[in-house]
Each structure stands twice: as structure tokens, then as C-alpha cells.
Amino acid sequence: MAAVATKPASSESEKILKLQSAVAGLNQISESEKFGCINLVSRYLSGDAQQIEWAKIKTPTDKVVVPYETLAPPSDDLSEIKKLLDKLVVLKLNGGLGTTMGCTGPKSVIEVRNGxxxxxLIVIQIENLNTKYGCNVPLLLMNSFNTHDDTLKIVEKYSNSNIIIHTFNQSQYPRLVVEDFMPLPCKGNAGKDGWYPPGHGDVFPSLLNSGKLDALLSQGKEYVFIANSDNLGAIVDLKILNHLIQNQNEYCMEVTPKTLADVKGGTLISYEGRVQLLEIAQVPDEHVNEFKSIEKFKIFNTNNLWVNLKAIKRLVESDALKMEIIPNPKEVDGFKVLQLETAAGAAIRFFDQAIGINVPRSRFLPVKATSDLLLVQSDLYTLVDGFVIRSKTRANPANPSIELGPEFKKVGNFLSRFKSIPSIIELDSLKVSGDVWFGAGVALKGQVTIAAKPGEKLEIPDGAVIENKVIKSFEDI
Structure with a gap:
């Protein structure tokens, strides 16, 4: 049920009128960006938020969240597979910088494995598809103003590949000063800090406004597979694509079973006859523990999304995608500012025949920190045709939990502290803190804690095998 927008009170109307006139004078952004910004702020100020009634939440059936193993395999006929793939576009969300991992430039250019x-890896995967089936799956990169210039230089190196790469920018909105809801660039901050990209929910209007959507439709493309560029498990899946085309599903969210590490992730619910995303921010305080439990809410959103292109065009042109607004407060140049954002997963409730598919955990392998990098660079994974594949020799279906101290946070520091990445096939958990350095050929098994004493350097020697131990000094090894 769409929320009923209450009429803004006069002070809110005044704020919006002042904002409109201020935004109209911002010549750094397009008319469609100005419209999008005003629209988002108006919705926010009018209290346009869908209130979830907890008692109405239902667990989705297998028709709504389809088990992956029940999907019919597509035809073996190569020409049929080519026809299927020629309807597809792959879009990677490429707006993020690698700053949390100590890198400058787009996160997508961090080295993952084998240089x-x-x-x-994304380009190699799609190249292999195009070569194997003689199809033409293009790659779209949605950049932000933070990553645009660097990405244009980087994609030049793929100019001889058999893959067409398109780049486009998501919207650029002014940060709003909390005190008076005026754009920060109007306060004299003309640099990049005055602006922000409004979340990946912006992928839908930006696809249309960039002209890419109409161009793809004119080439006979029907579906876009959207995923985060740092999710190594988000690869093209023929079974999913085939299912969506056969069943005319306009939108599909890949979900996967929750573990204790995923308790804050959004989940799918059935609500008033439609499937929708429930995020922790929408949950009343008294139900937060219930939301985090694995018993009631068993799945979470991987942010691998498959969406029908014609449906995107229809919904954006009719201004129907009113996703929940996520307020993100910041402080810039001494000003308290607000960024209003939306998430692409929240759009599920506006599409017809929308479904979830409960996929294997292997389709969710994000690299958010150097602890994730340790996993994918280890012997737990191998690289085949651009795909990161988990070793069959590990008995435990779950990956080891890894916690690395702040000394390992930046990629450069992380790499310098390992002569080679340890073997972790038999590892359950690893906690490392302090000034720790790893030699070559180290093997870690079971539950391992390595904690250097303050002010002391702890070196793990070449070839050490550490199993179910707490190491605080060289003598403990």
C-alpha cells in the first residue's frame, strides 16, 4: 500500500519553496537531477513514510520466494542459450570508493586475486559468456561523480575485448544543511563535499535519464542484472534468467539464508498481498530482536537484483518508484548536513509479479574489508575463468569467521603483513590483534587467536601450523 502523503505544513512548504529556488540556481546539475532532489526532499518533509503494521507481516510462501533448486534448467541448445543471453544486460554498481580499505579511486580496482x-574479473566472466555462446551481453557501470573520471581511464584497457562497456553517472544531489534545509553548495562549499550520490535506488531514474535505458530497449534487451561490484558471487545465472522470462516476473531479488553475521540485513516479507523488503530501520524498537532472530526471518537480501527494463521505464516515467527514504546525517565543514538516499531493493513492491529466489550462499561473496580479502586470496578459493570457486575439500559449509585488528585495515598494510596468505581450509575462526606478521606457508586450523602484547612485534614463522590455540608470544607457537 502506497503511503498517503500528508500536505506539508506551511513552514515545510516555505522550506520547499526556498529550496526550489536555491536548487534552480545550481548550474552543476541537470534539470532531472534538480527535479529528483526536490521530489525526494518534499516526500521526506511531508512525512511520506510507509508505517509497517507488525501484525500484518506474513512469511512469504515458496511461490513468492522461490527455492533455487526448484528452478527448471534452461535448454542445452546453444542457440537457445544465445537467444536468452542476448536479452540480458549486466549492471554493476560502481559508485563506491575504496577509502575504508585505505585505497584511493573506485573500489572495483582493488586487486582481489592473482593480480x-x-x-x-567481471570483464573476464562476461567475455567468456560472449565467446562461448556467441551472444552480446554488454556491461554497464553506474558510477558516481566520485568514481567517474577514474573509471573512464580504467575501462580503456578493455577496448580490445569482445564486450561493450557503457558507463553512466548516477545522480548528484546537494547535501542539505539541517538548520534550514538549504543546499550546502549555496553556503560557499563549491567543492565535491557539497554533493552526494543518493544511494543505489537511484539506478532506475539514472538509467532512464542517461539515455541508456532507451538505447538498450531499442537493441532488444529485456532484463538487467544489477549487483554490487564487490560481490564476487554475483555472476550471470541462466536458470534465474530463464525462470524470469518464462514467468514474466518484472523483478527478482536474490536472497540467501541468514547466518549470525547477517542479522542486520534486509529481508523479504509478504505484506498486504505484495512482496516487499523489510529493513532494520523500519522495524519498531520492540521488535528489533525478533527481526534479528534467524528463526522468524530466515533470509536476507544479497542486493543481486534482476529487473525488467520495460517495467523500469514505465515506473520511472510515471514517478511511481517511491522507495523508503534513508536519512544519512553527516558533518561537513562544521555544518550538520543530511543526505537523503534510497535503496534499489526497496523498489520490489512496485513491480508486477515480483519474486525472491532463495539462492545458494556462494552467490553472496562480498569483499567489504581486508578480512574478506584474506578469505578470497586463500586456498579456500580458486580462480577459474574469472569465477571465484570455493574448494570442495572444506567440510564445513560455512566460511571461517575472521577478525583482523586495525593494523590490517588498509590493503597495503594487510598485504605487507603476510609473506603468503595462510592455509585456512580447516579454519573455523581467527582473531588477530596487535603488531602481528605472518611468514610463508603458515596453516591455521580450528579456532585461532593471535594477540601481540602492546608494544611488541609478534612474528609467526614460516611453515607454522597453528591449531586451536591462543598465541600471545613466540613461545606459544
Missing amino acids: LTFLD
């Missing part, structure tokens, strides 16, 4: 970056 190859996220972007290299």
Missing part, C-alpha cells in the same frame, strides 16, 4: 581487480 586481477574486481573489474578485471
Whole structure:
């Protein structure tokens, strides 16, 4: 049920009128960006939020969240597979910087394995599809103003590949000063800090406004597979694509079973006859523990999304995608500012025949921190045709939990502290803190804690095998 927008009180109307006139004078952004910004702020100020009634939440059936193993395999006929793939576009969300991992530039150019970056792996995967089936699956990169210039330089190296790469920018909105809801660039901050990209929910209007959507439709493309560029498990899946085309599903969200590490992730619910995303921010305080439990809400959103292109055009043109607004407060140049954002997963409730598919955990392998990098660079994974594949020799279906101290936070520091990445096939958990350095050929098994004493350097020697131990000094090894 769409929320009923209450009429803004006069002070809110005044704020919006002042904002409109201020935004009209911002010549750094397009008319469609100005419209999008005003629209978002108006909705926010009018209290346009869908209130979830907890008692109305239902667990989705297998028709709504389809088990992956029940999907019919597509035809073996190569020409049929080519026809299927020629309807597809792959879009990677490429607006994020690698700053949390100590890198400058787009996160997608961090080296993941064997000297190859996220972007290299994505390109290799699609190249292999295009070569194997003689199809033409293009790659779209949605950049932000933070990553645009760097990405244009980086994609030049793929100019001889058999893959067409399109780049486009998501919207650029002014940060709003909390005190008076005026744009920060109007306060004299003309640099990048005055602006922000409004979340990946912006992928839908930006696809249309960039002209890419109409161009793809004119080429006979029907579906876009959207995923985060840092999710190594988000690869093209023929079974999913085939299912969506056969069943005319306009939108599909891949979900996967929750573990205790995923308790804050959004989940799918059935609500008033439609499927929708429930995020922790929408949950009343008294139900937060229930939301985090694995018993009631068993799945979470991987942010791998498959969406029908014609449906995107219809809904954006009719201004129907009113996703929940996520307020993100910041402080810039001494001003308290607000960024209003939306998430692409929240759009599910506006599409017809929308479904979830409960996919294997292997389709969710994000690299958010150096602890994730340790996993994918280890012997737990191998690289085949651009795909990161987990070793069959590990008995435990779950990956080891890894916690690395702040000394390992930046990629450069992380790499310098390992002569080679340890073997972790038999590892259950690892906690490392303090000034720790790893030699070559180290094997870690079971539950391992390595904690250097303050002010002391702890070196793990070459070839050490550490199993179910707490190491605080060289003598403990």
C-alpha cells in the first residue's frame, strides 16, 4: 500500500519553496537531477513514510520466494542459450570508493586475486559468456561523480575485448544543511563535499535519464542484472534468467539464508498481498530482536537484483518508484548536513509479479574489508575463468569467521603483513590483534587467536601450523 502523503505544513512548504529556488540556481546539475532532489526532499518533509503494521507481516510462501533448486534448467541448445543471453544486460554498481580499505579511486580496482581487480574479473566472466555462446551481453557501470573520471581511464584497457562497456553517472544531489534545509553548495562549499550520490535506488531514474535505458530497449534487451561490484558471487545465472522470462516476473531479488553475521540485513516479507523488503530501520524498537532472530526471518537480501527494463521505464516515467527514504546525517565543514538516499531493493513492491529466489550462499561473496580479502586470496578459493570457486575439500559449509585488528585495515598494510596468505581450509575462526606478521606457508586450523602484547612485534614463522590455540608470544607457537 502506497503511503498517503500528508500536505506539508506551511513552514515545510516555505522550506520547499526556498529550496526550489536555491536548487534552480545550481548550474552543476541537470534539470532531472534538480527535479529528483526536490521530489525526494518534499516526500521526506511531508512525512511520506510507509508505517509497517507488525501484525500484518506474513512469511512469504515458496511461490513468492522461490527455492533455487526448484528452478527448471534452461535448454542445452546453444542457440537457445544465445537467444536468452542476448536479452540480458549486466549492471554493476560502481559508485563506491575504496577509502575504508585505505585505497584511493573506485573500489572495483582493488586487486582481489592473482593480480586481477574486481573489474578485471567481471570483464573476464562476461567475455567468456560472449565467446562461448556467441551472444552480446554488454556491461554497464553506474558510477558516481566520485568514481567517474577514474573509471573512464580504467575501462580503456578493455577496448580490445569482445564486450561493450557503457558507463553512466548516477545522480548528484546537494547535501542539505539541517538548520534550514538549504543546499550546502549555496553556503560557499563549491567543492565535491557539497554533493552526494543518493544511494543505489537511484539506478532506475539514472538509467532512464542517461539515455541508456532507451538505447538498450531499442537493441532488444529485456532484463538487467544489477549487483554490487564487490560481490564476487554475483555472476550471470541462466536458470534465474530463464525462470524470469518464462514467468514474466518484472523483478527478482536474490536472497540467501541468514547466518549470525547477517542479522542486520534486509529481508523479504509478504505484506498486504505484495512482496516487499523489510529493513532494520523500519522495524519498531520492540521488535528489533525478533527481526534479528534467524528463526522468524530466515533470509536476507544479497542486493543481486534482476529487473525488467520495460517495467523500469514505465515506473520511472510515471514517478511511481517511491522507495523508503534513508536519512544519512553527516558533518561537513562544521555544518550538520543530511543526505537523503534510497535503496534499489526497496523498489520490489512496485513491480508486477515480483519474486525472491532463495539462492545458494556462494552467490553472496562480498569483499567489504581486508578480512574478506584474506578469505578470497586463500586456498579456500580458486580462480577459474574469472569465477571465484570455493574448494570442495572444506567440510564445513560455512566460511571461517575472521577478525583482523586495525593494523590490517588498509590493503597495503594487510598485504605487507603476510609473506603468503595462510592455509585456512580447516579454519573455523581467527582473531588477530596487535603488531602481528605472518611468514610463508603458515596453516591455521580450528579456532585461532593471535594477540601481540602492546608494544611488541609478534612474528609467526614460516611453515607454522597453528591449531586451536591462543598465541600471545613466540613461545606459544
